Amino acid sequence: MENLRQLQQVVEPPRQELFRRLNIAPGGTRALIEMRSHVLNELDSHPYLEPIAADLGHLLASWFNSGFLTLERIDWHSSAVVLEKLIAYEAVHQIQGWHDLRRRLEADRRCYAFFHSALPTEPLIFIEVALTRGTSDLIHPLLDPDAPVSDPESADSAIFYSITNCQPGLRGVPLGSSLIKQVVEDLRKSLPHLKTYATLSPIPGFRKWLGQELSKSESFVNHAETRKIQALLEQPESAERSKWPADLRQRLISLCAFYLLHEKRGDKPLDPVARFHLKNGARLERINWMADDSASGIKQSAGIMANYVYELADLQRNHESYTRSGKVLSSARIERLSRQISKS
């Protein structure tokens, strides 16, 4: 035992102690986060910096343990210092200035962020929620800055449509899972009539995977289909939902279901967003045709988006089952769709 302890002390890098002392200075925490951000940026060209990145990451993960973070609701009463950071950081669906931001903080929207006492005006991660009737299958209406404001009391669903990590220096520090769970908890208390908590999420790896499939000789898609799909995906007008023949559209949805359920990296799904929500204990509920018909939506996932559903009562069990086996929990409908795909 005593030997183990000595061994631990010998191998603990002295730079950890250095970092802890730097942290005592005013602004020290912020400086360390920025230092890690710089180091991570330089890793490719200077791989010998990796231990520094790792030590800083280890320390920051310990310090930014979610037990030390405060959930705060952000609305139009918040400080402009904080609000302008939402505009700057939002990565999933960009905020087009103050007018757009204001709409995202109206009565039928919610925005929450985690803060740490050492950086009181600096959101670490934030999530944007729309209160709707029914589960949204289109992203555009949620983002329209001029959409009429609806009564939050009449909503039955909370749609998580964007989640953004703000600090590159905290990459790899797990924040999102705790954030979503605490937000669901808070919404449940403040809006007890909500029935569904779901995301409207991108499928960032789908189009890339599809491209590879379409170019393979032995593929899930036959040659005729391949040509038609490729042609449509390259036309700007393809974004119009109705432009797609029903069979191709059906085909793409099935391919997407297959991608999400069966394409893996190790024993976990290939799609990073799927990995995140499934690990949190959510369930893949629905795949929505042309839910994001923006240029980037078409480019990323052929316009398709997914709803993952968070049911508080099931999160823990789902999380454990996913962690153990990597099985993608999904609705019967998506399972059916995925079964329509087989190597041709």
Add this chain to the structure above:
Amino acid sequence: MENLRQLQQVVEPPRQELFRRLNIAPGGTRALIEMRSHVLNELDSHPYLEPIAADLGHLLASWFNSGFLTLERIDWHSSAVVLEKLIAYEAVHQIQGWHDLRRRLEADRRCYAFFHSALPTEPLIFIEVALTRGTSDLIHPLLDPDAPVSDPESADSAIFYSITNCQPGLRGVPLGSSLIKQVVEDLRKSLPHLKTYATLSPIPGFRKWLGQELSKSESFVNHAETRKIQALLEQPESAERSKWPADLRQRLISLCAFYLLHEKRGDKPLDPVARFHLKNGARLERINWMADDSASGIKQSAGIMANYVYELADLQRNHESYTRSGKVLSSARIERLSRQISKS
């Protein structure tokens, strides 16, 4: 390098990760602090708990890095939840209820504490300061709950007369040094006419050391003196300053100077309070005869107390010189006193 990293991961006790997960739960931080407090209490009878105490200590020292602590001034406007804890925790000079507490928070007193965001109503350590004219050489007037309140603008000295660690579970986590420095900084800004920042400190190891000296055959004190000193120290009336013949009194003060300057543990002073202030970069300035004539004052240090002076400009240099050599920085007068002592 890679091997070292793997070694670090192998030897990091998995219980550290367990503690980090426990911390996520509501109240987790407090529970971990209490857990360490229990474990420390059980160490004597269950020495195999030592690694747990050490791991918890390592984690808590990292989390309670003073960069994460907030200095707050406590006064009569503070919450009763916090104030009652001062009464409960004060260890150096007990607070006799709300009337006594109120006096210690009047206009000519200051009280500061460190807080951590995970325990918002829980002072971790606090310090009590009296604003006086001249450097106090008597503790009683500072503690009198019915003493008249003087004008803080007329004070030229800030006397730190008590510093109390509140959380047994944070034993060994360094808090005091940062606290004193930040308090000096804050006082300097808010009361720019202050000239002296000094403590009025107990000398907890003096009487025990003296007892050992008095009982040695070869000692700093001759037999005749020994008997007289012993006799006086055992009489309750000895607390009256005037009861002591000038020569004995002088003798005791010199012995105390010698004790503080030359009695060491390793290369650092034997007296724990001296170690604390000297390591912070303070200077031993004055030794005060019968400064604490209470029963416990007599018992601990024959009623003698010390003033350590904090000079902001010198703290860093003093700290480094002390850390390197263990030399006790003191006034010329105290050095002279200590030179009067030699083995008889």
Add this chain to the structure above:
Amino acid sequence: MENLRQLQQVVEPPRQELFRRLNIAPGGTRALIEMRSHVLNELDSHPYLEPIAADLGHLLASWFNSGFLTLERIDWHSSAVVLEKLIAYEAVHQIQGWHDLRRRLEADRRCYAFFHSALPTEPLIFIEVALTRGTSDLIHPLLDPDAPVSDPESADSAIFYSITNCQPGLRGVPLGSSLIKQVVEDLRKSLPHLKTYATLSPIPGFRKWLGQELSKSESFVNHAETRKIQALLEQPESAERSKWPADLRQRLISLCAFYLLHEKRGDKPLDPVARFHLKNGARLERINWMADDSASGIKQSAGIMANYVYELADLQRNHESYTRSGKVLSSARIERLSRQISKS
């Protein structure tokens, strides 16, 4: 019209303008409240001060309009500056120091006060509430500083057991009615399982009235009864509930019912506490034998106390009916009791 306006300007006392200017100075509002307090104290000996008292009262009533007051819950997290004022001001059931105060702010108690932004640490009026199972008919258990704390979630009743005006300079400025209504509203939201909102109130004029009745030749009480009642009321042991023969006890309760329902000043009840609660729209619900067996309780009302019930839905209608006719709204039981009394 124009003439009326000129008349108004001519008759408005210039001292109102003077007071408005004094109010601009720092601490001005507090000084004006204290000025009125002094003036009211001097009125008996200096009746010519009456117009000054009236002008100040007019101004203060306008400034302390309850639309400008903030309802704040006071608990053990509140500032000691505020808490010590509760101890100082509580007039109905004195608070015996900090230990007693702490019990009155525990989980099964509520305390609310009105504050004005010009006097941020100065409660203007406060009310103390006990959360109980069933409507309390005894005051002592509510005041016991060592009573065990019960779970507020298990309570079905909120008992208003004390309401105290703190500022003599605001005498006559109506604060109590708004306070009770806002407190009922707040409790209803935060503790939705509460069913009953009632007071446990003194009957300050009963014993005096009774004394007059007992000494009249033609009275509601016959000679034999009179002697027995007088004898018992003068014995210290009378405070023991069981010491009273059932018939006398019944007799006193009926007399009290008669006093509350039928003794008037103008068309309103003689009893000032009854006037206050009935004007607010409450209903006289129950008369409780020996509910306050303290010396002052016996002296004031032969130990009897009353429950007035506040039902939010009825307050407005009751208030209007009372204001119009002065009719005392009471339970059928109290009406029956009062009918047992007739001039002998």
Add this chain to the structure above:
Amino acid sequence: MENLRQLQQVVEPPRQELFRRLNIAPGGTRALIEMRSHVLNELDSHPYLEPIAADLGHLLASWFNSGFLTLERIDWHSSAVVLEKLIAYEAVHQIQGWHDLRRRLEADRRCYAFFHSALPTEPLIFIEVALTRGTSDLIHPLLDPDAPVSDPESADSAIFYSITNCQPGLRGVPLGSSLIKQVVEDLRKSLPHLKTYATLSPIPGFRKWLGQELSKSESFVNHAETRKIQALLEQPESAERSKWPADLRQRLISLCAFYLLHEKRGDKPLDPVARFHLKNGARLERINWMADDSASGIKQSAGIMANYVYELADLQRNHESYTRSGKVLSSARIERLSRQISKS
């Protein structure tokens, strides 16, 4: 005395009591302010509403006594709810959106507002201040949203360049004078190196008065000058400082000095901005040629602006002398300028 009191009660309009009751309802204060705003708007077409406007004004002036207002500094940390109101309300120098606003809240600017506890997110009046080296004689650099930010510690002057009343319903309620004095006081404490507190103010009545003078047969300006001045004032290029011949420029400045010092309404200056600052106790210090060369600046005052200086030590004496005699306190230079004007 008693008769007077009865007379006062008889003539007090019952609607004052009605307003006081309306104020008790949630949002009551705001509703009353809006009611007065509407009534004031309708006065021209419905003059019989005047007593209502007057009664509301009387009440609001009493309630919004500056002793009840809180001075708050507004900066980029303030709530967006408040900040967007600055953009909406600013009347003197319009704010062109969030980018412009942010510049006006940078380190070398200050913005203060009065708030009332009944309208916590509603600024009642606000003032914008630039911290500069020397007293500004040009408005444009102070308003440039892309001007570099200078170090506030290097500034020696605080220039009040805009003051805006936000609530039309509070028209006539004196707010500005207290605001300026409290702001000077606050700046003096937080930036002790400031030496000058001055405005850079419009002269709203000058061009109108000048127009009348130019068209009179017997005037301060001879015919030749008149034609040249008129011609230049009507050309858009006139805004270029250098376009004016020295003699005409000098002439206009002297005319402006004469206008400010000697043109009166009753015994007070004709110019409303002059009346405001002189009544506050400020001194007319300097007249600046083409200080505001915007279209509206040319139109209002031929581009000329004035500096009024606030010296804390003199404000009270100046105010009293002005109130008594209406004398315009000004620098010797301005007096000299004004003496160059005489009826031709």
